[in-house]
Amino acid sequence: MRNLASPAVIKSILAEKGFRFSKSLGQNFLIDEDVLDKIVDGSGIDENTYVLEIGPGFGTLTQRLCAAAKKVVAVEIDDMAADILTENLAECNNLKIIRGDILKIDLNTLIADEFGDGSKIKVVANLPYYITTPILMLLIEGGFNIDSITVMIQKEVADRLAAAPGGKDYGAITLSVQYRCIATPVAIAPPDSFMPPPKVTSEVIRLDLLTEPSVKVNDEKMLFKVVKAAFAQRRKTLLNTLSNSNAFSMSKDELSQMLENLGIDPRRRGETLSIEEYAKISDNIK
Numbered sequence: 102m103r104n105l106a107s108p109a110v111i112k113s114i115l116a117e118k119g120f121r122f123s124k125s126l127g128q129n130f131l132i133d134e135d136v137l138d139k140i141v142d143g144s145g146i147d148e149n150t151y152v153l154e155i156g157p158g159f160g161t162l163t164q165r166l167c168a169a170a171k172k173v174v175a176v177e178i179d180d181m182a183a184d185i186l187t188e189n190l191a192e193c194n195n196l197k198i199i200r201g202d203i204l205k206i207d208l209n210t211l212i213a214d215e216f217g218d219g220s221k222i223k224v225v226a227n228l229p230y231y232i233t234t235p236i237l238m239l240l241i242e243g244g245f246n247i248d249s250i251t252v253m254i255q256k257e258v259a260d261r262l263a264a265a266p267g268g269k270d271y272g273a274i275t276l277s278v279q280y281r282c283i284a285t286p287v288a289i290a291p292p293d294s295f296m297p298p299p300k301v302t303s304e305v306i307r308l309d310l311l312t313e314p315s316v317k318v319n320d321e322k323m324l325f326k327v328v329k330a331a332f333a334q335r336r337k338t339l340l341n342t343l344s345n346s347n348a349f350s351m352s353k354d355e356l357s358q359m360l361e362n363l364g365i366d367p368r369r370r371g372e373t374l375s376i377e378e379y380a381k382i383s384d385n386i387k
Contacts, residue, residue, distance in 0.1 A: 127232070130227075153212070256289065
């Protein structure tokens with residue numbers, strides 16, 4: 102079987118099939134063998150692992166996943182890429198290729214049909230940058246039987262997911278991810294790791310889904326109302342952002358007193374609060 106990470110092999114496939122990379126689908130195929138190895142190692146895959154891959158393209162990563170895992174189900178939206186993938190990996194008897202949009206597929210049915218109801222799966226993907234957030238939030242919030250998500254994304258987004266309170270990268274998406282996951286950076290991929298090279302540096306990050314949320318709250322929806330309000334106007338104080346929101350039926354004075362009672366300075370900005378502090382606020386909002 103040909104090494105699909107070889108630039109020469111990719112170029113020969115492009116010439117033979119007349120394939121053109123689609124900017125609208127965010128097609129940048131990973132060809133860096135060191136990074137590919139780090140993805141497989143970092144995801145913790147072994148011979149007992151079921152893998153769901155999103156956006157396999159020609160199969161540069163898929164080839165390695167099939168060699169390491171028990172079964173791989175690869176979802177590809179581009180019909181021509183799926184045809185080439187099928188041909189490239191015809192010898193992989195533990196691979197199932199599904200044509201479709203991951204955001205429109207019934208994932209509960211797919212997981213039950215392909216992996217069995219009781220099997221926890223690992224998601225591995227080189228995600229198109231333009232739909233990174235919708236795909237991640239679908240996987241994280243969907244309640245699927247997923248153990249971990251190891252993805253290649255834009256470094257700027259990866260920095261947000263793993264950010265600590267107080268920095269410019271810390272935001273609402275940070276808290277949403279860290280409420281449900283433990284985020285661990287795996288590897289950096291410069292533009293020349295891809296064909297064609299993107300204009301930005303990329304990063305592999307692993308998200309291990311928690312069996313229970315990282316904090317306990319009385320009302321999860323209220324928690325994220327507070328988070329959304331706090332980051333709606335990043336330069337304003339926490340008291341001002343909360344009082345300017347229409348989501349709460351408390352006066353500015355009541356909010357200020359509540360924050361003081363919780364030991365949280367009303368003059369702080371939302372980006373400085375930990376998820377534990379947001380949980381305290383949401384539990385005490387009227």
